[in-house]
Amino acid sequence: MKKMNIAVLTSGGDAPGMNAAIRAVARTGIFYGLKIMGVKKGYEGLINGEIFEMSLSSVADIIHRGGTILQTARSKEFTTREGREKALSMMKIFGIQGLVVIGGDGSFRGARDLSGMGAHVIGIPGTIDNDIPFCDYTIGFDTAVNTVVEAIGRIRDTTSSHNRANIIEVMGRNSGDISLYAGLAGGAESIIIPEVDASVEDVCKRIMHGRNRGKLHSIIILAEGVGGAFEMAKAIEEKISVETRVTILGHVQRGGSPTAFDRILASRLGAKAVELLMEGQTSKMVGQYQNEIKDFDFDKVLASKKEFSSEIYSLARILSI
Numbered sequence: 001m002k003k004m005n006i007a008v009l010t011s012g013g014d015a016p017g018m019n020a021a022i023r024a025v026a027r028t029g030i031f032y033g034l035k036i037m038g039v040k041k042g043y044e045g046l047i048n049g050e051i052f053e054m055s056l057s058s059v060a061d062i063i064h065r066g067g068t069i070l071q072t073a074r075s076k077e078f079t080t081r082e083g084r085e086k087a088l089s090m091m092k093i094f095g096i097q098g099l100v101v102i103g104g105d106g107s108f109r110g111a112r113d114l115s116g117m118g119a120h121v122i123g124i125p126g127t128i129d130n131d132i133p134f135c136d137y138t139i140g141f142d143t144a145v146n147t148v149v150e151a152i153g154r155i156r157d158t159t160s161s162h163n164r165a166n167i168i169e170v171m172g173r174n175s176g177d178i179s180l181y182a183g184l185a186g187g188a189e190s191i192i193i194p195e196v197d198a199s200v201e202d203v204c205k206r207i208m209h210g211r212n213r214g215k216l217h218s219i220i221i222l223a224e225g226v227g228g229a230f231e232m233a234k235a236i237e238e239k240i241s242v243e244t245r246v247t248i249l250g251h252v253q254r255g256g257s258p259t260a261f262d263r264i265l266a267s268r269l270g271a272k273a274v275e276l277l278m279e280g281q282t283s284k285m286v287g288q289y290q291n292e293i294k295d296f297d298f299d300k301v302l303a304s305k306k307e308f309s310s311e312i313y314s315l316a317r318i319l320s321i
């Protein structure tokens, strides 16, 4: 195991549990006698040298906090070779020999390119979207799903009182996982996701089926990657005369205290990332895959697509009829 100086940054959209991962990186590194540095504002901060040494207390009292104490950014400059060269020379100036990047696929692309230029980089999947292959769950996904499930409960109350339908648009970029898991857990009548073709006719059929057996509400979960919530509401009202409201949950899904699941996942992945760097590994993602903590080359991760769970989709349809 190599003694080295390691820096950690968060990149892309924030996700609940990122702080727990930062804490795990810092404390594991200090446990092994390493110098740990925090980089502010993702790759942007790396380019600009917004770097500081972390101590055990820099990460005190953060395991339960949403957001990221390091802040995050989507850096345009880092996507250019010149930007990455600047980052690399800043790493040399600060004596950084290993870097942990907590983020999503865009952040991993940057991390892979930086590794290709000689840096030692390990990635930790942190995004609410759960769209990273070779990884059962990304950090933040469980918290986001729980937030959506809580919102479904509240919306169901008012939807029932008015005997309406409500289309709830949830985040997830091009992935339907938040919709799928929250839809199953929240008992939604319809789940509309980018991975499966859907029709307004089918949605209307399911609404009417529920109403005919006395259901007071209809909850339709719509992934943002599909879009068209307001058009769909209008179409439902025109076709079956059911008053339909739209709720766009938005960034409420990105905040809040991480669930125990996300804190545990983040802690395990943070510790493993430091150990991989100490072993001299680079250009890899560490993730929980098939229930075990494993590592995969960025090249393999970035060349693949996360598998969509048709089993959960079918189950949600069967159970919500």
Ligand code: F6P
Residues within 6 Å of the ligand: 013, 104, 127, 128, 129, 171, 172, 173, 224, 254
């Ligand atoms: O990737 C996380 C995510 O929250 C997506 O679900 C969403 O499409 C996007 O980020 C929103 O990005 P921004 O922070 O730029 O609004």
